[in-house]
Amino acid sequence: MSALVQVEDLTVWQGTQIALSHVSLTLEEGSSTALVGPNGAGKSTLVQAMLGLIPVESGSVRLFGCSLEQLGERRHAIGYVPQNLPFERTFPITVAEFVALGIPKRSWWKQDKSAVERALIRVNAMHLANKPLGNLSGGETKRVLLAYCLVHPRKLLILDEAPAGLDPQAEESFYQLLEELRMQERWTILQISHDLDMVSRSCDHVVCINQRVVCEGTPEEALSNESLLLAYGPNRTRYHHQH
Amino acid sequence: MDNLLDLLQQGFMQRAMIAGGLMGILGALLGSFVILRQLTFFSHTVGHAAIVGIAMGVLLGVNPDWLIAPCILLLGLGLQYFTEKSDLNSEIILSTMLSGSIAVGIILIGFISGYRGSLFNFLFGDILAVNEWDIYKCLVLLLICALFLLLTLKEQVLLTLNQQMATVQGIPVRFYRYIFTILLSLVVAVAIKAIGILLVNAFLVIPPASAKLLTRKFTSFLTLGTLLGCFSAIFGMLFSGLFNTSSGPTIVLVQVSIFLGALLLSKVWKFPLAEEKLFKGQRAKLDPKHSGPQ
Numbered sequence: 001m002s003a004l005v006q007v008e009d010l011t012v013w014q015g016t017q018i019a020l021s022h023v024s025l026t027l028e029e030g031s032s033t034a035l036v037g038p039n040g041a042g043k044s045t046l047v048q049a050m051l052g053l054i055p056v057e058s059g060s061v062r063l064f065g066c067s068l069e070q071l072g073e074r075r076h077a078i079g080y081v082p083q084n085l086p087f088e089r090t091f092p093i094t095v096a097e098f099v100a101l102g103i104p105k106r107s108w109w110k111q112d113k114s115a116v117e118r119a120l121i122r123v124n125a126m127h128l129a130n131k132p133l134g135n136l137s138g139g140e141t142k143r144v145l146l147a148y149c150l151v152h153p154r155k156l157l158i159l160d161e162a163p164a165g166l167d168p169q170a171e172e173s174f175y176q177l178l179e180e181l182r183m184q185e186r187w188t189i190l191q192i193s194h195d196l197d198m199v200s201r202s203c204d205h206v207v208c209i210n211q212r213v214v215c216e217g218t219p220e221e222a223l224s225n226e227s228l229l230l231a232y233g234p235n236r237t238r239y240h241h242q243h
Numbered sequence: 244m245d246n247l248l249d250l251l252q253q254g255f256m257q258r259a260m261i262a263g264g265l266m267g268i269l270g271a272l273l274g275s276f277v278i279l280r281q282l283t284f285f286s287h288t289v290g291h292a293a294i295v296g297i298a299m300g301v302l303l304g305v306n307p308d309w310l311i312a313p314c315i316l317l318l319g320l321g322l323q324y325f326t327e328k329s330d331l332n333s334e335i336i337l338s339t340m341l342s343g344s345i346a347v348g349i350i351l352i353g354f355i356s357g358y359r360g361s362l363f364n365f366l367f368g369d370i371l372a373v374n375e376w377d378i379y380k381c382l383v384l385l386l387i388c389a390l391f392l393l394l395t396l397k398e399q400v401l402l403t404l405n406q407q408m409a410t411v412q413g414i415p416v417r418f419y420r421y422i423f424t425i426l427l428s429l430v431v432a433v434a435i436k437a438i439g440i441l442l443v444n445a446f447l448v449i450p451p452a453s454a455k456l457l458t459r460k461f462t463s464f465l466t467l468g469t470l471l472g473c474f475s476a477i478f479g480m481l482f483s484g485l486f487n488t489s490s491g492p493t494i495v496l497v498q499v500s501i502f503l504g505a506l507l508l509s510k511v512w513k514f515p516l517a518e519e520k521l522f523k524g525q526r527a528k529l530d531p532k533h534s535g536p537q
Contacts, residue, residue: 048407051407051410051411052410052411053407053410053411071413072413073413075411075412075413076412076413078411080407080408080411082405082407082408085404085405086405087404087405088279088281090455091279091403091404092454092455092458092459092460092461092463092464093400093404093459093460093461094459094460094461097400097460097461097462098404100397101397101400101401101404104412130460132459
C-alpha cells in the first residue's frame with residue numbers, strides 16, 4: 001500500500017488561538033481511518049486544512065503525492081461529504097441536477113443522465129431524482145451526497161461527521177451503505193466521528209487528536225482506556241450501543 | 244389601439260422595446276444568481292453609486308454616462324473586497340457604503356450651480372430616451388454575461404449552493420465571485436439610464452423571484468426567469484404606450500403583478516415553496532409556541 005494522504009507537521013491558527021499543533025498523519029491507499037477527539041479538538045480544522053479550505057501556518061499536505069497547489073485534475077478524485085449542507089431550502093435544484101454537479105469537466109446541459117441514474121440507484125435514492133434538494137430529510141440528504149461522490153470515480157472520500165443528526169437506524173443504514181461502497185469502489189476513507197462503537201466496527205485505523213495527535217493505531221490500540229484518557233481527559237464516559 | 248400602433252412605428256418606441264427586452268433578459272440572467280446568493284441588497288447598493296458618477300460628470304462637464312459605470316464598478320469591487328476581509332455582517336458594510344455613496348453624491352450635487360432638475364431623471368430613468376449606442380452596449384453585455392454564465396454554469400451553481408464543496412472540486416471561487424461582481428456592476432450601470440436608480444433592482448430581483456416560486460428545477464428556473472424578464476419588459480412598454488403611463492414604473496408593475504400571480508399559483512400548485520409553507524403551518528399547529536419562521 002502507498003500513502004494517499006501525507007500531512008506533515010501541520011500547524012493551524014484560528015485568530016489568536018492555536019487549532020492544530022504540529023500534526024502529522026498518513027493515510028494508506030484503501031484504508032478506512034477515523035478521526036476522533038473531543039469537541040474543539042481540531043478535527044474539522046484538520047480536514048479543512050487538508051482540503052485547502054483554510055490557510056495553514058506551517059507544515060505541508062500532500063494528496064496523491066502532490067501539494068494542494070499541484071493537484072489540478074486530481075482534485076476530482078476527492079469526494080467530500082460535509083457535516084451538513086447549509087443552503088437555502090427553496091434553492092430550485094432537483095436531486096438529479098445536484099448529483100450531476102459531481103461530474104467534472106462536462107457541460108451541465110449535456111449531463112450524463114445514465115451516470116446520475118446509476119449513482120442514485122446504488123444509494124437507493126432513484127425515487128428522489130426529481131425531488132427538490134431542499135425537501136429531503138437528513139438521511140436522504142446524506143445518501144444523495146454519497147451519490148454526488150459516486151457519480152464520478154473518486155479515490156479519496158472525506159466525511160465530516162456525516163451521520164450527524166440521523167436517528168440510530170438511519171445512521172446504521174448509512175454506515176452499511178458506506179462500507180458496501182468502500183469495498184466496491186476501493187475508496188480510501190477519512191471520516192470524523194464521535195461514534196466510537198462504529199469506529200471500532202468499521203475502521204481499520206484511528207487517529208485521536210486534541211490539537212495534536214494524541215494517539216493512533218488500530219481501533220483496539222487507539223480506543224484503549226489509556227488512549228481515551230489522554231484524548232478526552234478523566235471526565236469521559238463511553239456508552240456502548242448495539243445497532 | 245390605433246395610437247398604440249402608431250406609437251409602435253416610432254423609432255424611439257422600437258428602440259425602447261428592444262432595450263427593455265434585452266435588459267429584461269440580462270437582469271433575469273444575473274438576477275437568478277443574485278437572489279440565490281442573497282445579493283439583492285448588494286445590487287441595490289452599487290446602483291446608488293451612480294449618483295456620485297452623475298454629479299461628478301456634471302461638475303466636470305463630462306457626459307455622466309461615462310462616469311456612472313466606473314463609479315459603480317469601483318464600489319462593487321470595494322464592497323466585495325471589504326465583505327471578504329471583514330468579520331462584520333455583509334449587510335452592515337453594504338448599509339454603510341450605501342449611506343456613504345448617497346452622502347458623497349448629494350454633497351457633489353450641492354456644488355453644481357444652475358438647474359439640477361435633469362439629474363433626477365437618473366433616479367427614475369427614461370427608457371424612451373435610449374439610443375442605438377445604448378442598445379449595442381446592452382447587447383454586448385448580454386453576450387458576455389450569457390457566455391460566462393453558460394460556460395461556467397455548473398461551477399456557478401455549485402459555488403452558489405456550497406462554497407466548500409466548490410473549493411474541494413477545484414473551482415476558483417474567489418475569481419468567479421469577482422467576475423460576477425464586475426458583470427453585475429456593469430449591468431446595473433447600463434440599466435440605470437433606462438430604468439433609473441430606484442427601480443433597477445426590480446429588473447434583477449422580481450422576474451427570477453417569480454420563476455423561483457413556479458419551478459423546482461434549476462434549468463427551468465433560469466429559463467423561466469429570463470423569459471419573464473423579457474416579456475414583462477415588452478408588455479410593460481406596451482401597457483405604458485396604451486395607457487400613457489411612465490414606462491419604467493409600468494414595466495416594474497407588470498413584474499410585480501407576475502410575482503403576485505406566481506405567489507398565488509405556488510399556493511395552489513404543490514411547488515417547493517408551497518410545501519415549505521405547509522410544513523411551517525403544520526409545525527405551528529403542533530407547537531403553538533412556534534409562530535415565526537426559524
